[in-house]
Amino acid sequence: xxxxxxxxxxxxxxxxxxxxxxxxxxxxxxxxxxxxxxxxxxxxxxxxxxxxxxxxxxxxxxxxxxxxxxxxxxxxxxxxxxxxxxxxxxxxxxxxxxxxxxxxxxxxxxxxxxxxxxxxxxxxxxxxxxxxxxxxxxxxxxxxxxxxxxxxxxxxxxxxxxxxxxxxxxxxxxxxxxxxxxxxxxxxxxxxxxxxxxxxxxxxxxxxxxxxxxxxxxxxxxxxxxxxxxxxxxxxxxxxxxxxxxxxxxxxxxxxxxxxxxxxxxxxxxxxxxxxxxxxxxxxxxxxxxxxxxxxxxxxxxxxxxxxxxxxxxxxxxxxxxxxxxxxxxxxxxxxxxxxxxxxxxxxxxxxxxxxxxxxxxxxxxxxxxxxxxxxxxxxxxxxxxxx
Amino acid sequence: xxxxxxxxxxxxxxxxxxxxxxxxxxxxxxxxxxxxxxxxxxxxxxxxxxxxxxxxxxxxxxxxxxxxxxxxxxxxxxxxxxxxxxxxxxxxxxxxxxxxxxxxxxxxxxxxxxxxxxxxxxxxxxxxxxxxxxxxxxxxxxxxxxxxxxxxxxxxxxxxxxxxxxxxxxxxxxxxxxxxxxxxxxxxxxxxxxxxxxxxxxxxxxxxxxxxxxxxxxxxxxxxxxxxxxxxxxxxxxxxxxxxxxxxxxxxxxxxxxxxxxxxxxxxxxxxxxxxxxxxxxxxxxxxxxxxxxxxxxxxxxxxxxxxxxxxxxxxxxxxxxxxxxxxxxxxxxxxxxxxxxxxxxxxxxxxxxxxxxxxxxxxxxxxxxxxxxxxxxxxxxxxxxxxxxxxxxxxxxxxxxxxxxxxxxxxxxxxxxxxxxxxxxxxxxxxxxxxxxxxxxxxxxxxxxxxxxxxxxxxxxxxxxxxxxxxxxxxxxxxxxxxxxxxxxxxxxxxxxxxxxxxxxxxxxxxxxxxxxxxxxxxxxxxxxxxxxxx
Numbered sequence: 001x002x003x004x005x006x007x008x009x010x011x012x013x014x015x016x017x018x019x020x021x022x023x024x025x026x027x028x029x030x031x032x033x034x035x036x037x038x039x040x041x042x043x044x045x046x047x048x049x050x051x052x053x054x055x056x057x058x059x060x061x062x063x064x065x066x067x068x069x070x071x072x073x074x075x076x077x078x079x080x081x082x083x084x085x086x087x088x089x090x091x092x093x094x095x096x097x098x099x100x101x102x103x104x105x106x107x108x109x110x111x112x113x114x115x116x117x118x119x120x121x122x123x124x125x126x127x128x129x130x131x132x133x134x135x136x137x138x139x140x141x142x143x144x145x146x147x148x149x150x151x152x153x154x155x156x157x158x159x160x161x162x163x164x165x166x167x168x169x170x171x172x173x174x175x176x177x178x179x180x181x182x183x184x185x186x187x188x189x190x191x192x193x194x195x196x197x198x199x200x201x202x203x204x205x206x207x208x209x210x211x212x213x214x215x216x217x218x219x220x221x222x223x224x225x226x227x228x229x230x231x232x233x234x235x236x237x238x239x240x241x242x243x244x245x246x247x248x249x250x251x252x253x254x255x256x257x258x259x260x261x262x263x264x265x266x267x268x269x270x271x272x273x274x275x276x277x278x279x280x281x282x283x284x285x286x287x288x289x290x291x292x293x294x295x296x297x298x299x300x301x302x303x304x305x306x307x308x309x310x311x312x313x314x315x316x317x318x319x320x321x322x323x324x325x326x327x328x329x330x331x332x333x334x335x336x337x338x339x340x341x342x343x344x345x346x347x348x349x350x351x352x353x354x355x356x357x358x359x360x361x362x363x364x365x366x367x368x369x370x371x372x373x374x375x376x377x378x379x380x381x382x383x384x385x386x387x388x
Numbered sequence: 389x390x391x392x393x394x395x396x397x398x399x400x401x402x403x404x405x406x407x408x409x410x411x412x413x414x415x416x417x418x419x420x421x422x423x424x425x426x427x428x429x430x431x432x433x434x435x436x437x438x439x440x441x442x443x444x445x446x447x448x449x450x451x452x453x454x455x456x457x458x459x460x461x462x463x464x465x466x467x468x469x470x471x472x473x474x475x476x477x478x479x480x481x482x483x484x485x486x487x488x489x490x491x492x493x494x495x496x497x498x499x500x501x502x503x504x505x506x507x508x509x510x511x512x513x514x515x516x517x518x519x520x521x522x523x524x525x526x527x528x529x530x531x532x533x534x535x536x537x538x539x540x541x542x543x544x545x546x547x548x549x550x551x552x553x554x555x556x557x558x559x560x561x562x563x564x565x566x567x568x569x570x571x572x573x574x575x576x577x578x579x580x581x582x583x584x585x586x587x588x589x590x591x592x593x594x595x596x597x598x599x600x601x602x603x604x605x606x607x608x609x610x611x612x613x614x615x616x617x618x619x620x621x622x623x624x625x626x627x628x629x630x631x632x633x634x635x636x637x638x639x640x641x642x643x644x645x646x647x648x649x650x651x652x653x654x655x656x657x658x659x660x661x662x663x664x665x666x667x668x669x670x671x672x673x674x675x676x677x678x679x680x681x682x683x684x685x686x687x688x689x690x691x692x693x694x695x696x697x698x699x700x701x702x703x704x705x706x707x708x709x710x711x712x713x714x715x716x717x718x719x720x721x722x723x724x725x726x727x728x729x730x731x732x733x734x735x736x737x738x739x740x741x742x743x744x745x746x747x748x749x750x751x752x753x754x755x756x757x758x759x760x761x762x763x764x765x766x767x768x769x770x771x772x773x774x775x776x777x778x779x780x781x782x783x784x785x786x787x788x789x790x791x792x793x794x795x796x797x798x799x800x801x802x803x804x805x806x807x808x809x810x811x812x813x814x815x816x817x818x819x820x821x822x823x824x825x826x827x828x829x830x831x832x833x834x835x836x837x838x839x840x841x842x843x844x845x846x847x848x849x850x851x852x853x854x855x856x857x858x859x860x861x862x863x864x865x866x867x868x869x870x871x872x873x874x875x876x877x878x879x880x881x882x883x884x885x886x887x888x889x890x891x892x893x894x895x896x897x898x899x900x901x902x903x904x905x906x907x908x909x910x911x912x913x914x915x916x917x918x919x920x921x922x923x924x
Binding site: 099381 | 394399501503504506507508509514516525795821824833834868874875882891901902903907910
């Protein structure tokens with residue numbers, strides 16, 4: 001039996017989304033417990049580019065409001081730095097990256113168009129390989145792992161709890177409500193349940209009678225040795241996302257992903273591949289003055305996507321007290337706002353600060369059952385059981 | 389019905405561009421690797437053998453692949469002389485050339501990739517190689533890893549000074565190249581491996597001033613110890629180095645005795661030396677094995693984390709073998725190269741056959757419990773140090789900062805309200821995880837890729853949580869296991885389809901459509917998947 005009998009709100013999944021929700025709930029005095037199958041933040045939440053500039057999202061305005069005050073709100077450092085520059089190495093990239101300006105402007109955020117000279121002035125590592133770029137006077141970047149730990153610690157400061165290394169095996173329902181989460185350490189009672197379990201969210205919600213359609217994939221990033229700090233660290237482009245960390249490392253990713261078929265539970269292996277080489281090649285083109293820098297690490301993350309790549313933050317219709325959340329591969333930057341939206345859905349029944357109707361599960365009502373196949377999301381990796 | 393086209397932004401249809409293909413790739417040109425390469429060539433296989441040595445002076449200066457501690461003599465700058473010395477130091481290199489092995493020296497293997505449950509993109513076993521000019525990808529039917537050993541780092545105040553170095557690095561510089569700087573050294577550790585190192589250094593003309601051992605008695609072969617004593621080496625058991633002193637490099641080791649509880653006594657003594665050789669724990673070099681997904685486990689009779697092998701030296705990944713020191717280190721193997729040559733023979737004989745059910749035979753019982761022994765060293769030298777110093781030299785993280793899980797100094801984060809977040813708060817209900825501590829403190833995240841500090845960090849976590857070393861997970865290895873410049877990656881050719889479809893993220897137009905334009909219903913049939921795709 002588990003040493004913990006239950007909590008008012010049980011959150012399955014200790015990634016940024018679940019932990020942010022837990023923190024928002026705990027701040028309001030709610031008795032909250034976050035469960036994780038392994039260590040918190042061990043999947044995509046701790047393995048991403050750290051970007052905080054999601055101008056296409058209904059959570060954008062709240063994302064922009066919250067990031068600059070997150071260190072203060074949490075009481076722990078997130079390494080957030082504001083602003084972002086995107087450099088284009090071709091006219092095609094220049095046109096594609098420009099769409100962000102319209103989205104942001106409509107929501108009250110300004111940007112500057114940079115010519116080559118201006119871009120090189122702002123970005124010391126840039127060179128003649130670029131044709132121009134954009135300076136978003138919004139957004140920014142933060143350190144994923146530090147932020148994630150900040151959520152967990154801040155939540156604990158408000159009385160919330162985390163239980164790691166616990167496997168959810170099922171749910172106990174009564175009268176259309178989930179009353180307990182079944183785990184390998186015994187049942188854990190709850191008044192409300194939040195599923196924010198990344199790639200596992202689809203499988204777990206299916207157990208409750210309503211599948212959240214998701215498919216997993218592996219993506220990769222590289223990290224170089226530290227270089228002198230640029231005045232604005234949030235510089236990317238040329239087909240890459242990423243940032244210069246406050247320590248000076250260049251941390252960048254991009255390029256093709258591999259669709260995976262995840263076994264039912266457990267921690268998936270996250271091997272890297274020689275994709276490191278074409279990522280490095282594009283980074284050298286983005287920052288010719290950093291071409292001498294050496295790659296000292298690479299890493300991979302396993303993330304889930306919904307069929308349209310948009311988040312799901314919604315209440316299940318099959319159970320009265322369950323909120324399901326997947327941010328569909330773009331969850332870190334939005335996490336301050338997504339956690340608050342989840343808090344609203346759990347406590348108030350609806351999101352009070354943004355229109356998140358585009359995150360509803362109902363949009364998949366007519367989805368083709370073989371959508372994975374139709375979209376060509378093919379899996380080639382061996383399907384044998386994953387070793388822990 | 390037609391089969392839908394694969395997702396153009398996925399790896400499907402983007403073949404890796406492979407530069408060369410071989411039957412057998414051997415990584416490491418020591419006794420084990422050479423025996424395997426020569427043996428495999430004799431069986432008719434096409435064999436490529438790579439060895440990163442001699443590494444350049446600059447690379448040595450970066451503490452890659454060993455803890456050189458800036459202990460290189462000036463002649464280590466002479467590339468040609470280093471290459472000649474390297475080849476001359478091992479007659480079987482010439483034999484391998486003659487046997488038709490494609491021998492490539494000064495060529496590092498920085499990555500090994502194999503398909504598995506979460507990877508299906510590889511066209512077989514793929515190794516990433518690099519010499520000083522270029523990088524390339526090699527596909528191999530079989531890979532035999534003979535990557536050797538390196539030394540556990542052990543810190544004390546001043547251990548960042550030039551002249552404090554690992555035993556393997558000192559031996560390599562002195563014996564293979566005749567390029568060791570220090571002339572009079574203090575050796576830390578008294579196991580037989582440490583004593584053999586001291587004697588080999590002495591043969592090259594290095595004076596052994598003292599053997600320092602924290603344990604109550606020296607633990608290695610008494611005959612070797614006697615020989616060292618006769619040669620003038622002091623043997624100081626129940627002692628530690630309190631500080632390495634000197635202006636531009638080590639000029640003396642300040643040593644002190646330990647009390648019954650292992651705490652240093654107040655009285656210190658200076659032993660003049662220009663080098664301090666760390667020989668408290670030789671560990672198998674398993675970076676490529678771990679990065680490729682081969683199963684590894686802490687094995688006290690094999691020098692720490694070592695691959696789990698069958699009786700033919702096979703790892704858990706098909707067609708990947710480990711032989712020599714990287715397969716496990718024990719004294720009899722160090723003393724007699726026939727042991728690792730026999731491992732090479734077993735691996736070569738097994739090429740192309742099916743895996744065996746039974747595991748590799750147990751190694752001989754070690755001289756001491758290496759978990760207890762290494763923890764005792766870290767307790768006496770690092771925890772009981774009389775001044776703070778950086779356990780992780782690259783990122784400048786002290787033992788205290790590791791144990792308190794302090795944010796790194798560059799953040800200058802001082803929030804006194806929140807100074808209770810020590811390791812205990814992270815522990816929760818599981819053993820401390822070095823990867824988690826690494827991400828929060830940055831210990832082990834520097835340019836030396838954790839080679840000098842990872843065993844110490846693991847020991848600190850074990851001591852803080854009152855667990856043996858075997859309970860602390862391995863901090864994972866990832867390619868590149870040798871630093872690789874961006875300029876070198878820029879030469880790598882790529883499939884045209886990969887360039888054409890490259891996207892920042894998943895390249896799904898629907899993902900980035902602003903929310904006010906999102907359709908109320910999503911179906912594959914109504915989705916415009918061919919819309920402009922540059923993920924934001």
